[in-house]
Amino acid sequence: MEVRVRAPGKIILAGEHAVVHGSAAVAAAINLYTSCSLRLLSLVAAGGQEGAGAGAVELDLRDPGLAFSWPCARLCEALGEGCGAAGTGKPRPCSPDQLAAIARLLEEHEIPDAKIWLSAGLSAFLFLYTSILGCSRPGKVVVSSDLPMGSGLGSSAAFCVSMSGALLTAAGAVAAISGVEGTGWELFGKDDLELVNQWAFQGEKIIHGKPSGIDNAVSTYGSMIKFKKGELTSLKSSNPVKMLITDTRVGRNTKALVAGVSERASRHPDAMASVFHAVNSISEELSSIVELAADDEIAITSKEAKLAELMEMNQGLLQCMGVSHSSIETVLQTTLKFNLVSKLTGAGGGGCVLTLIPTLLSNLVLEKVTAELESHGFRCFKVEVGGQGLQVCQGDCSCFNGDVV
Ligand SMILES: Nc1ncnc2c1ncn2[C@@H]1O[C@H](COP(=O)(O)OP(=O)(O)OP(=O)(O)O)[C@@H](O)[C@H]1O
Numbered sequence: 267m268e269v270r271v272r273a274p275g276k277i278i279l280a281g282e283h284a285v286v287h288g289s290a291a292v293a294a295a296i297n298l299y300t301s302c303s304l305r306l307l308s309l310v311a312a313g314g315q316e317g318a319g320a321g322a323v324e325l326d327l328r329d330p331g332l333a334f335s336w337p338c339a340r341l342c343e344a345l346g347e348g349c350g351a352a353g354t355g356k357p358r359p360c361s362p363d364q365l366a367a368i369a370r371l372l373e374e375h376e377i378p379d380a381k382i383w384l385s386a387g388l389s390a391f392l393f394l395y396t397s398i399l400g401c402s403r404p405g406k407v408v409v410s411s412d413l414p415m416g417s418g419l420g421s422s423a424a425f426c427v428s429m430s431g432a433l434l435t436a437a438g439a440v441a442a443i444s445g446v447e448g449t450g451w452e453l454f455g456k457d458d459l460e461l462v463n464q465w466a467f468q469g470e471k472i473i474h475g476k477p478s479g480i481d482n483a484v485s486t487y488g489s490m491i492k493f494k495k496g497e498l499t500s501l502k503s504s505n506p507v508k509m510l511i512t513d514t515r516v517g518r519n520t521k522a523l524v525a526g527v528s529e530r531a532s533r534h535p536d537a538m539a540s541v542f543h544a545v546n547s548i549s550e551e552l553s554s555i556v557e558l559a560a561d562d563e564i565a566i567t568s569k570e571a572k573l574a575e576l577m578e579m580n581q582g583l584l585q586c587m588g589v590s591h592s593s594i595e596t597v598l599q600t601t602l603k604f605n606l607v608s609k610l611t612g613a614g615g616g617g618c619v620l621t622l623i624p625t626l627l628s629n630l631v632l633e634k635v636t637a638e639l640e641s642h643g644f645r646c647f648k649v650e651v652g653g654q655g656l657q658v659c660q661g662d663c664s665c666f667n668g669d670v671v
C-alpha cells in the first residue's frame with residue numbers, strides 16, 4: 267500500500283510571535299508544498315527478506331539528500347512502552363523519556379555537522395511514526411519539499427502535517443472524502459483534519475518547543491485564517507492578496523527565536539504585554555479589512571493602503587520583540603524605494619520577508635524591485651495565497667509531484 271500526500275507552507279500576514287502569547291494572528295496557505303509518500307511493507311515480506319531494509323523503518327529526505335533506516339527490533343527495544351500504535355486514538359505528547367530515547371536512536375546515525383538542524387525534524391518523524399503505527403510496522407517514507415527549510419514559510423509544520431496525514435491514512439484512521447475538481451487530489455473531512463492537526467501539533471512541539479499551533483493549523487486546513495489561542499476563523503478574502511516573498515537566505519531557527527521573545531517578555535513584562543496587545547489589534551483589524559468587498563479601483567487601492575500600513579506597524583513591533591535582522595532591514599529599505607511595504611514573515615531573524623504587491627503595480631516596477639532584491643543575493647518568488655490544505659492522492663496518481671517510494 268502506498269499513500270501520497272502533500273501539505274502547504276504558509277505566510278503570516280500579521281501576528282507572529284505575539285500569537286504564542288495569546289494575541290490574534292492572520293496566516294494563509296501558499297502553493298509551495300511538502301510532499302510525502304509512504305509505503306508500508308508487509309510484515310511477512312519484510313521478515314522474509316534478509317539484509318538491509320528488512321523489517322526496518324526507512325526515511326529518505328530528498329532535499330538534504332540524506333537517508334536513514336531504523337530496524338524495527340531496535341525501535342521496540344529503545345522505545346519500549348512508548349511504542350503502542352495510537353493512530354486512531356487521542357494524540358498524546360512526546361514524553362521527556364520518549365524524547366531522550368529518540369535522541370539516543372539518532373546518535374546512532376552520523377548526521378553531518380552541517381545538517382545537524384535536521385535532528386529536530388528526525389525526532390518529530392520518529393515520534394509520529396512510532397506513535398501512530400507502532401514500532402513493528404516496517405515502512406518506507408520519502409519526503410521532498412518546495413519550501414526552503416528554516417526560512418519562515420512553515421517548513422516544519424508542512425513536514426509534520428504531511429507526515430501525520432500519510433501515517434494516519436496508512437493506519438486507516440482517516441480517509442479522503444472528496445476530490446479537488448480538475449486535479450487528482452482528494453480532501454479529508456473536518457474530523458479527520460482535526461486528528462491530523464492534533465498529531466502534527468505534537469510534532470511541531472518537538473521542533474519548535476512552544477508553538478502556538480498556527481502553522482500546523484493553516485497547513486492542515488488551508489485557506490486564510492485568523493488564529494487566536496487555538497481558535498480558528500476562516501477568512502473569506504474578497505480580493506486576491508498578492509505578495510512577493512524574498513528569502514534573505516539567512517538561516518535561523520524558530521525554536522531559538524520564540525524562546526528569545528519569551529525571555530524578553532519575562533524581562534519586561536508590562537512593555538511586552540503592550541506590544542502583544544498592539545499586535546492583537548493589528549491582526550483583528552487586518553482580518554476585517556481582508557474580508558471587505560472592494561469592487562472598484564478606488565476601493566481596492568484604499569483597502570491595500572490599509573493592509574500595507576498595518577503590515578508596516580506590525581514590522582515595527584516585531585523589531586521591538588528583537589526578531590528583525592540586518593538582511594530583513596535591507597529588504598525593507600529596498601522595497602520602500604519603490605513605495606512598497608514589507609514585513610518579515612514567520613519567526614524572523616533572517617528567513618523570508620513579505621512585500622505587498624498592489625493590484626495596480628506595473629510588471630516593470632515589480633521586475634525592477636525583484637532585480638534589486640536579487641542583486642543583494644536574496645531569492646524572490648511570487649506565490650498564490652489561500653489555497654487548499656492537506657491533500658492526498660492514493661494509488662497511481664499523476665498529480666503527485668513529489669518523489670515516490
Ligand atoms: N522536508 C523536511 N525534511 C526534514 N526536516 C524538515 C523538513 N522541513 C522542515 N524540517 C525540520 O524543521 C526545521 C525547520 O523548522 P523551523 O520551524 O525552524 O523553520 P520553518 O518552519 O521553516 O519556519 P517558521 O517556523 O518560521 O515558519 C528543520 O531544521 C528540520 O529539522
Ligand SMILES: C[C@@](O)(CCO)CC(=O)[O-]
Nearest residue numbers: 282283477478479612613
Ligand atoms: C514565530 C511563530 O509565531 C510563527 C512561526 O511561523 C511561532 C508560532 O506561532 O508557533
Ligand SMILES: [Mg+2]
Nearest residue numbers: 420422423520
Ligand atoms: Mg516552523
